[in-house]
Amino acid sequence: MRVSEKYLEYETAAKEKITIPVIEMAGAEDGPRVAITAGALGCEYSAIAAAIGLKRFLRNKRLLGTLTIAAAADVAAFEARRSFAARLGEKNTRGDYSEALAYHLLNDVVAKADYHIALGGCDATAELEPFAIYCSCSGEKITEGSRLLAEAFAPPNVVEVTRGSPFVLGGECEAAAEAGVPSALFAAGGASSDAGTYFRGIVGALKFAGALGGEALSPLPPRRFKALIALRASKKGFYRGEASVGDELLKGDGVGVLTDYFGNAVEEVVTPAAGRLLIAAASPAMPEGGFAAAVALR
Numbered sequence: 001m002r003v004s005e006k007y008l009e010y011e012t013a014a015k016e017k018i019t020i021p022v023i024e025m026a027g028a029e030d031g032p033r034v035a036i037t038a039g040a041l042g043c044e045y046s047a048i049a050a051a052i053g054l055k056r057f058l059r060n061k062r063l064l065g066t067l068t069i070a071a072a073a074d075v076a077a078f079e080a081r082r083s084f085a086a087r088l089g090e091k092n093t094r095g096d097y098s099e100a101l102a103y104h105l106l107n108d109v110v111a112k113a114d115y116h117i118a119l120g121g122c123d124a125t126a127e128l129e130p131f132a133i134y135c136s137c138s139g140e141k142i143t144e145g146s147r148l149l150a151e152a153f154a155p156p157n158v159v160e161v162t163r164g165s166p167f168v169l170g171g172e173c174e175a176a177a178e179a180g181v182p183s184a185l186f187a188a189g190g191a192s193s194d195a196g197t198y199f200r201g202i203v204g205a206l207k208f209a210g211a212l213g214g215e216a217l218s219p220l221p222p223r224r225f226k227a228l229i230a231l232r233a234s235k236k237g238f239y240r241g242e243a244s245v246g247d248e249l250l251k252g253d254g255v256g257v258l259t260d261y262f263g264n265a266v267e268e269v270v271t272p273a274a275g276r277l278l279i280a281a282a283s284p285a286m287p288e289g290g291f292a293a294a295v296a297l298r
Contacts, residue, residue, distance in 0.1 A: 001063055002026040003055060008108060012100045018076075020105060023055050023069040027211075031065025034211045035113035035181075036202070037105065039072040040120070040172060046189030047119035048072050050198035057199055062213030067206075070109050074101060106175055110183070115149060115209045116176040119198060121189025128279045129245040130188040130197065131157035131296070133228065138177040145182030146173065152208035153186045153201035154219030157278060159228045159296050225296035228278065232289050233258050235267050239286035243293070247277045255293040258286055271295050 003025050010018040038044065038051035051071035058067070072078050076097070110116045122128055132155040134146035150158050163174060176183030184205070188197040204219065206212035233239065233256075241256040243249065249271050258267040269292045271277075279294035286292070 001028060001059065003059070008104065010100065010104050012097055014096070016097045018097065018101050018104065020070050020101070020109070021072055021075065022109065023071060025055065025058060025063055025067040025069070027063035027065055029062075029064050031063075032114040032209050032211050033066045033068070033112065034115045034117065034206065034209055035110045036067065036069045036117045036119065037073050037110065037172070038070070038119035039074055039078055040105075040118070041074070041122075043078075043125060044119070044121040044189060046195065047121040047187075047198065048078065050189075050195040050202075051119055053195050053199075054202065063211065064213065065211050067211065068109055068113065070105060073105055074098075102175075106179060110176050110181060111179040113181055115145070115205075115211075116173075116181045116183035117149070117202065117205055118172045118176075118183065118185035119202075120185050120187035122187075122279060125283050125291070126279050126281050127245050128187060128189075129157060129277075130155050130186075130201075131159055131278050132184050132186050132201075132222075133159045133161055133173055134184045135161050135163070135174040135177045137163035137174050138180070142177050142180060142182055146177055146184055149182055149205055149208060150184035150186075151219060151222060152204045152217070153184070154204050154217060155186065155188075155201065155222055157225065157276065157296060158222040159225045159278075161228060223276065225276070225298055227297040229273070229275075229295055229297060230291060231255060231269050231271060231293045231295065233267060233269055233286050233292050234289065236288040236290070237261065237266055237286055238263075239281060239284050239290075239292065241280050241282070241293075243277050243280065245277050245280050248275075249277055249295060250274050255280065255295075269293065273297055
């Protein structure tokens with residue numbers, strides 16, 4: 001196996017530097033090209049750790065084809081300990097920093113692959129129940145490949161999103177699929193997680209793609225959902241979650257309460273539809289419009 005490391009370096013129209021660290025692993029035998037991206041949100045620490053650790057984890061495995069790993073897609077967000085970056089493929093290289101980063105990540109890493117694996121999480125701010133996402137937005141063949149890739153992670157939950165999903169996690173899969181690359185995101189990292197969960201899922205996905213020797217796994221059927229909606233607080237204050245990830249919610253059920261700094265309740269965050277709570281904010285600090293939870297709808 002040949003392993004190389006490099007930085008992809010770019011500059012925005014405003015002369016801002018963009019750096020994407022990339023690990024390339026080439027197996028001794030022919031096979032597919034697989035791209036793995038992590039850290040599109042700078043605080044997805046366990047996803048980034050898993051992507052960095054893949055070089056060591058896979059070094060004695062029978063890798064087929066080529067694996068390209070962008071282990072910390074948004075280095076600037078990671079180093080600044082902030083979360084948000086643009087969705088993949090957003091606008092073009094003449095945009096602002098996040099738009100240019102997303103453009104180059106899509107066109108110079110993801111679009112060159114036969115399969116795309118995105119690693120997600122929410123370590124710094126929330127807890128989650130592991131899930132995979134794929135987008136049914138680019139024809140039957142790409143959609144089916146994306147669905148099978150998502151299920152190959154063997155997650156307990158699989159969410160199908162459609163074009164224009166408002167939930168940022170679905171945007172990576174949408175952009176890749178529209179570029180003609182079957183794509184799925186695997187999210188396993190909350191405030192408490194380890195790389196092993198990611199590694200087990202990635203092994204299943206790589207075997208499905210034909211990029212790793214050995215028989216493909218036969219995972220148990222997951223719970224299937226048709227959408228993932230984000231619930232947000234309309235006010236700012238001190239937030240206390242009242243539901244746990246994995247809870248089955250009915251329409252109108254509360255997921256958390258927001259108080260002012262005197263302890264007076266100012267808002268209850270409720271779900272507008274029945275579903276399963278997959279992500280719940282763990283931080284009590286809540287800005288106006290801040291993320292409180294994500295609910296998967298059947």
